[in-house]
Amino acid sequence: MKNTKTTLLSLAGAVAVSLSSAAMAGYPEKPINVIVPWGAGGDSDLTTRIWADAVEKELGVPVVVINKAGGGGVVGTSFVANAKKDGYTLINAGLSNMLVTPNFSKTPYTFDTFTPILKMTSVPLAVVVAKDSPYKTFDEFIAGAKANNLTQGSWGASSSGTILANIIADQAGYKVKYVHAKGAADSMVSVVGGHIDSAVSFPPAFGPHVKADRARALVINQKMDDYPGVPTFGDYGIQGSFGGWSGVFAPKGVPQEVVEKLTAATTKVMQDPEVIKKYQNIGAVVDYRHGPEWVSDMKVTYNIMKDAAAKAKK
Template sequence: MKSSKKILATLTAALAVTLASGAALAEYPEKPINVIVPWGAGGDSDLTTRIWADAVEKELGVPVVVINKTGGGGVVGTSFVARAKKDGYTLINAGLSNMLITPNFSKTPYNFDSFTPVVKMTSVPLAVVVAKDSPYKTFEDFVAGAKSKRVTQGSWGATSSGTIQANIIAEQMGYKVKYVHAKGAANSMVSVVGGHIDSAVSFPPAFGPHVKADRARALVMNQKMDAFPGVPTFADYGVKGSFEGWSGVFAPTGVPQDVVDKLNAATAKVMKDPKVLAAYQNIGAIVDYRHGAEWISDMKETYGIMKEAAAKVKK
């Protein structure tokens, strides 16, 4: 009898723990969620993440706090999240640079498998930008200048998406530039309009305000945008390939699927909100909401391409 009572008590306790665990998981989120942006404030990653955070926190019912943790071309902040507790309360702003390029071109304490992709929010076309009073009035002028003398170009790290893509463009066009790396695209633009560097590769959220304020000019972009009429594309000059950045949210690998599902459900809802769509349009970002197996498969394919490209460079 005592044995039966003991077994019953053990089963009851185990059931209570299981139910308690289920209840705790079902209540996610119970406290503020931190989203680490591994780049400086004011850049495309920062701005797109803040729009998302402001919108989804209203759906989730808790603060979603964006924290800039810069350093190492995005490696410092990304590594911090890779080591974070796998409970869904520490997330990372993810993009082409820190997820697919840097782990292949540099030695990092993380790789693509260190994270669970949650959601892609936006994409942004790469552009070559100069100051309003620059002698380079067209991309042809810029290419000719870079072929004949040293031209400086701002980016945000030797293995960042901006630099890697800019190198591909330069190689196809037959010119070279001297890179000046900053903490983010926004910082590069400050150097451009301040006359400290000749040009920058940048994305609309970073260069858009300067162009609209008539402080800078976009010479060429990955694709045409109504917000920047008359700007030609790389394809117009015979450059092959697509050059863009994207912004998403990832969690450390091992986060419960329920957490991913709740974040996706909240995102799906806010991405239909006209105010959210207008906010993204206002900063020059293209809404590109994706999640799930197909998106992850596409990223893995790109990761493999970058791995092959890095292997060629290292030979």
């Protein structure tokens, strides 16, 4: 009797696993929602939309990008942290909402709340002013910030933008008053509108304004062909990496089949010249990564940020 019972339980378990695998083999069977925890038009929004448009053709279902801004990325990120672990609700992940904010402020999630799936792009940070700004160079901006109470747009007190901007300002010897917006795109609107003196921003957000001669990049993380003549932070003796990135995470516990299908689709589209060109057009660099080595690299950065936050609280 005992053997019979054990056999029946084993069969039941096998059937359950089989049914689960069969169900997941059909993934995706309905639209996938990707939450961008920032406003529309910023670097995170644009890079995610390019990815979504490309992979939905491979997956055969709509991949819908939804902006859920607020709290320096915490609102949208927390929403996904509590979503079903079925692969149909994903989060646009980046330096700010995954590696910086959980360490510098109290959030209902940490890096370990999610399953990292893939990284799409990298983008360099820049300090940007309006075209008619009296500060034509970063040297002039530094002098102006030392003499006046200049304002600088960012996207949350504990966001990567503000953290990195503080590092830059500290090394260059100036201070600014931060004006926080829902995202880099909103900050740029305030810059070109003359409401704030400057902003820290990424090419997808500031690029269109610079190319339309409405704004000027004073200094940037790395040399870029699209912005010839713009000096780097290194040129000013400022040490550190000031680059953002855009990726896709899922709530922790999502089936491995979801990860595999999304990375397989992404691996294909990231080799498409048209997709690469779209990213280049917004100033983003294709930096496709996934897997254990990438996750380990992020954890190193996460712990660096954790240590920096601990020192800042002393």
